[in-house]
Amino acid sequence: MRIVITGTPGTGKTKVAEELADILGIQFISIRKIVEKEKIFEVKGREKVVDIKLLEKILKKTLRNERNYVIEGHLACETKLPCDYIFVLRTHPKELKRRLSGRKYSAAKTRENLLSEMLDYCVQRTSEVYRKKPIEIDTTGKTVGATAGRIAKMIRNKKKKGDKVDYSKELLGYLRLTG
Ligand SMILES: Nc1ncnc2c1ncn2[C@@H]1O[C@H](COP(=O)(O)OP(=O)(O)OP(=O)(O)O)[C@@H](O)[C@H]1O
Numbered sequence: 426m427r428i429v430i431t432g433t434p435g436t437g438k439t440k441v442a443e444e445l446a447d448i449l450g451i452q453f454i455s456i457r458k459i460v461e462k463e464k465i466f467e468v469k470g471r472e473k474v475v476d477i478k479l480l481e482k483i484l485k486k487t488l489r490n491e492r493n494y495v496i497e498g499h500l501a502c503e504t505k506l507p508c509d510y511i512f513v514l515r516t517h518p519k520e521l522k523r524r525l526s527g528r529k530y531s532a533a534k535t536r537e538n539l540l541s542e543m544l545d546y547c548v549q550r551t552s553e554v555y556r557k558k559p560i561e562i563d564t565t566g567k568t569v570g571a572t573a574g575r576i577a578k579m580i581r582n583k584k585k586k587g588d589k590v591d592y593s594k595e596l597l598g599y600l601r602l603t604g
Pocket residue numbers: 432433434435436437438439440441498499524564565566567568569572
């Protein structure tokens with residue numbers, strides 16, 4: 426089983442993917458670890474800008490002979506990876522803001538991530554890149570264990586119906602505040 430998990434930073438991809446891989450007894454792959462190990466980024470100010478074309482090449486090679494994995498990263502929505510299932514984790518902006526507040530992010534980076542969640546960026550991008558709709562999983566108010574368990578059950582039962590989130594009200598409020 427080849428599973429891709431993507432989503433905005435802070436939605437819980439790493440934690441959920443690790444636990445899911447444990448439940449299913451298959452390998453866990455972190456895109457961030459590969460980026461660091463292969464040094465496929467350029468430092469621009471406080472940001473690390475990843476070379477997506479090179480990442481794609483390396484990931485395709487890494488995954489070529491693998492039949493079972495859970496691979497996770499927000500960049501998974503930018504490059505088409507071989508998969509049987511693709512999930513986008515979602516988190517209500519209020520909860521996401523709380524989760525991100527514990528990180529050493531600049532105010533601008535936190536804003537960018539919240540905006541990207543409100544605009545469904547990862548869902549739109551996945552749909553474009555993979556040419557199929559991903560399964561959205563709302564993690565708001567849930568534990569990591571509950572989310573991983575739910576995904577495992579969906580896979581076992583071959584269910585492909587996830588959640589539909591709508592953060593447009595939050596987006597309007599946000600634009601009023603900043604506009
Ligand atoms: N239901 C949930 N599912 C996943 N993570 C959750 C959940 N509830 C709370 N969290 C917490 O959210 C935080 C962010 O999780 P994690 O680091 O896995 O996010 P990420 O999506 O991998 O972020 P990044 O893209 O920056 O790597 C963790 O502290 C995690 O415990």
